[in-house]
Amino acid sequence: VNHLLGIKYLNEKDIELIFETADHFKEVINRPIKKVPSLRDITIANLFFENSTRTKLSFELAEKRLSADVINFSSGQSSVKKGETLVDTVNNILSMKVDMVVMRHPNPGAGVFLSKHVDASIINAGDGAHEHPTQALLDSYSIREKLGEVKGKKVVIVGDILHSRVALSNIFALQLQGAEVMVCGPKTLIPKYIDKLGVKVETNLLKALNWCNVANMLRVQNERMDISYFPSTREYTQQYGVNKELLDNLDKEITIMHPGPINRGVEITSDVADSKQAIILDQVQNGVAVRMAVIYLLASKIKQ
Ligand code: CP
Numbered sequence: 616v617n618h619l620l621g622i623k624y625l626n627e628k629d630i631e632l633i634f635e636t637a638d639h640f641k642e643v644i645n646r647p648i649k650k651v652p653s654l655r656d657i658t659i660a661n662l663f664f665e666n667s668t669r670t671k672l673s674f675e676l677a678e679k680r681l682s683a684d685v686i687n688f689s690s691g692q693s694s695v696k697k698g699e700t701l702v703d704t705v706n707n708i709l710s711m712k713v714d715m716v717v718m719r720h721p722n723p724g725a726g727v728f729l730s731k732h733v734d735a736s737i738i739n740a741g742d743g744a745h746e747h748p749t750q751a752l753l754d755s756y757s758i759r760e761k762l763g764e765v766k767g768k769k770v771v772i773v774g775d776i777l778h779s780r781v782a783l784s785n786i787f788a789l790q791l792q793g794a795e796v797m798v799c800g801p802k803t804l805i806p807k808y809i810d811k812l813g814v815k816v817e818t819n820l821l822k823a824l825n826w827c828n829v830a831n832m833l834r835v836q837n838e839r840m841d842i843s844y845f846p847s848t849r850e851y852t853q854q855y856g857v858n859k860e861l862l863d864n865l866d867k868e869i870t871i872m873h874p875g876p877i878n879r880g881v882e883i884t885s886d887v888a889d890s891k892q893a894i895i896l897d898q899v900q901n902g903v904a905v906r907m908a909v910i911y912l913l914a915s916k917i918k919q
Contacts, residue, residue: 617736617916619909620726621746622787630791634756636908637901644680644904654683657914660713662705663740664690664720669875669899670740670749674717677906683914686713701725702732709735714917715910718742736913744778744839749909750874751784753902755792757894758829760901761870766793771823774833774855774882775804778840781833781874786812799823800855804835820855824865831872832857832882848881858884862892870894 618624643651659678663671671687678685688708690696695704705716715736718726723745730737741747758765770789776782776798789796790813797815798805809816817823824830835851857871871883871893879885887893 617913618726618730619738619748619913620730621739622748622751622784622791623746625748625788625791627791630752630755630788633752633905633908633912634759636912637756637904640680640907640911641901641904644907650680650682652682653911654678654681654914657681657715657917658684658686658711658713659715659717659910660686660688660705660708661740662688662690662708662716662718662720664695664701664718664725665741667719667740669902670719670747673899673902674738674740674749674906674910677903677910680903681907681911681914683715683910686711701729705729705733705735709733715913736917738909738913741780743780744783744836745780746784746787747780747874748784748788749902749906750781751788752909753898753905754781754785754831754872754874755788756905757872757898757901758794758870760897761894762828765789767795768829769795769797769827770829770831771797771799771817771827772831772833773799773820773823773857775835776800776809776833777804777806778836779833781831785831786814790814797823797826801851820857821861824857824861824869827869829870829872830857831874833874834876834878834882852881856880856882856884857887859886859890862887868892872898875899 661674717738717740719740721743723743725742726737726739739748755765772782786796797817799817873895877888
């Protein structure tokens with residue numbers, strides 16, 4: 616398969632190969648010269664139909680460190696505003712001899728749809744509330760780096776599970792690697808299909824934190840909600856926000872993760888986000904090496 620559309624299309628061996636390749640690129644980007652010439656013959660288009668800071672810049676940097684040619688597209692400044700369709704937009708870009716497309720889109724399944732209609736390798740950089748595969752890969756890679764391995768670890772994903780592509784991709788990735796997964800949040804933000812995913816469900820944050828080795832804190836995605844799912848931000852913070860006092864009262868030190876962007880003082884306080892327990896910026900740093908690995912491995916298949 617010449618795409619990365621979701622973690623659900625991967626197996627454990629795929630993830631191992633991505634991580635071994637990422638280990639190599641992590642060493643490369645810590646050298647004084649952070650580039651390798653591997654993809655001088657590949658052109659990549661980064662298509663963002665939805666806002667992004669980390670994913671967009673991380674992909675661009677990963678591509679440049681592999682020496683690929685890169686073009687960037689943001690739908691807000693494009694002819695999408697004049698009514699051009701997704702397939703027409705991408706086919707026009709591909710006709711400029713582009714080999715690979717990285718796409719973020721608000722619609723779940725946009726990457727799968729595109730992969731059936733255009734002739735290029737597609738990487739899903741987040742499709743609505745569906746999947747964000749490279750985020751889940753960099754999250755697991757960061758757990759592996761911090762705790763030695765993912766297998767056997769207990770990971771709780773806290774917050775707005777219902778609207779989170781990070782949650783779904785993380786559930787798939789963690790389970791493939793043999794971790795135990797729990798989701799924790801208000802009932803209104805836990806999807807009905809959760810029972811089918813083989814994860815534990817907990818509505819009490821303290822119980823969840825006492826159970827886990829790692830807590831991945833999610834942002835409440837107000838932009839994906841038509842109505843208010845939870846009475847108020849203040850109540851959310853009281854029941855589901857992590858703060859230093861809460862963590863200090865646990866009987867063990869847990870690792871705190873967050874995919875970003877953070878809403879400081881809502882799901883996480885600054886004294887936790889900026890503490891040694893948090894690996895939030897390590898996640899961002901690892902994202903470049905993991906994305907280099909994904910792009911390199913897909914590009915190797917294009918070249919065959
Ligand atoms: N984690 C993540 O996807 O962040 P951005 O929305 O800034 O890309």
